[in-house]
Each structure stands twice: as C-alpha cells, then as structure tokens.
Amino acid sequence: MKLPVRLIAVDIDGTLLDSRFQVSDKNRAALRRAHDMGIDVVLTTGRRFAFALPVARELGFDLWLISSNGAITKSTRGELFYRDLLPASVARRVVAHMAAFRGSTVVTFDLEERGALVIEGAAEELNASVSRWMEKNAEFIQQVSSLEQAITTDPVQVMFCGRIPRMNEAETELAGGGFNGEITVLKTQYEARNLCIMDVLNGNCTKAHALQRWIAHRGIRRSEVMAIGDNYNDVEMLEFAGIPFIMENACEELKQNGWRITLTNDQSGVAAALEAMGI
16 A cells, blocks of 8 residues: 655654753654654654764664755755855844844854854853853854854854843844845744754745755655644744644644644654554
C-alpha cells in the first residue's frame, strides 16, 4: 500500500525535545522507524545549524536540517542545499533602527567558529533571559563595540531575545521601521518561561519556503508532507503541510487553527503523531 506520508518535518524545541531538552526513546524509535520505511525525516528549527546538529545526530541516521527558521538547509554530513541570507545593508538598517534593543540583539553568521554569533558589549539583557543558551554557545560568541561595523558580510539573521513584554515593544518598534517586503519576522514564545525570541530574516524566509524548495527537489507533493510543531515560527510550515500536527503543549491560540493535536513534548507527542498516521 502506498503511504500517504513521504516526508516528516519535525520542529526541535518544544516538539522533538522534552522539557529537559532530551529526545525520548519513543520519539527516537518512531523517527528511526519512519526513516527505515523510506520516509524523509527533516528537522526544521529556529536553532542555527551547529546548535541543532547534536540533536539530529542523536536520531542515529543521516538526515537534512532546515535551520535558522528556513535560512539554511544542510545535511548532517555538512552538504549545503540552500542558503537564504539577510542582505548586510538591510541587517545594518535593522540594527540601527533597533538601537534601543542593542542589549538583547544577536547577529548570526553562517560560520562554525567564534564570530558565528555577534553581540555588542556584554549584552546584559541576553544573559538575563537566555543564560543557558549563552553558556552553550560561548565558544561562538564574539563581543564587538559596534554591530553595524561588524556586519561586513550577509548574516543569517538578526535576533532579539528577552522577556515577552520587552519583545512586544521590540516587535512594535520593528514594525515601524519601513522594512516592508525586505524582512520576515518570526517569533518563538514560551509563556511559562516569560521568554520571546524574535528572528529577523530575509524577506519570505520561513520554514515553509525552505520545505517547498526541498520537496520540489525531492519530487514530493505537498499533500504528502507531514509537519509537527508547537510555536509561532511553525505556523507557515503547518499551513503548508498536507498533514499538520500541533503539540498539546502549544499555546491555546495556535491550537485553534484546526490542525490535529498530538500529545505534549513530555509525552512523546512526535511518536504519538506518527502512530496516528500508521507509521
């Protein structure tokens, strides 16, 4: 019998990973089973490639990652399929316009060395809101005196991190910057942690656009794409997929979109969604 699913797109944080940032045995076994059945497994994440790679490798088989919310599509072997960078001139204008939020700003470059993540000064707001992330990425972070001067090549994105009320202010400020069509703004929000991450990417850069390019390359129809996510940065991907699943731990707003609801990330919701599809 021909399977209705030929590709499974899985978000990482809040979806594949549980609240302890671990991949459950059930999720690992379910994705391995799908891979062995000939189904493409693609991890789609807001994480940059290097930060997502250890999670991908935990699954135990080669696969492709759509990282930085669609900006970089690369395999676990390091093969590059597509790179959608933010023009340096636009990035400098974004940073300049958002001067009031410099303490919560990170500029990301497609590098695997110090300078992949650039911050201005000590970035106290970042340490207050995402200290664990700062610690884990310490070897890649470079402090500079001027973000604008540090943007000499096209970055992957400009990222703002902080408490939800503060990032709501940042979103309003950014909306008034006159960047219509030049940028895409994607949010990842965790109410329980009072944390919001706002990514500024190239225009039309989303997980959905990256998936669209990938399935065209693979000869897969949209109706054969299953997607599982939990947050605002997954919305376009879930709308694009023929078979969308939203996690039970997602906010109530996102669970009102008519998508199928699977179990929480602490209940191996990815495995449950695959089982519901007979995988």
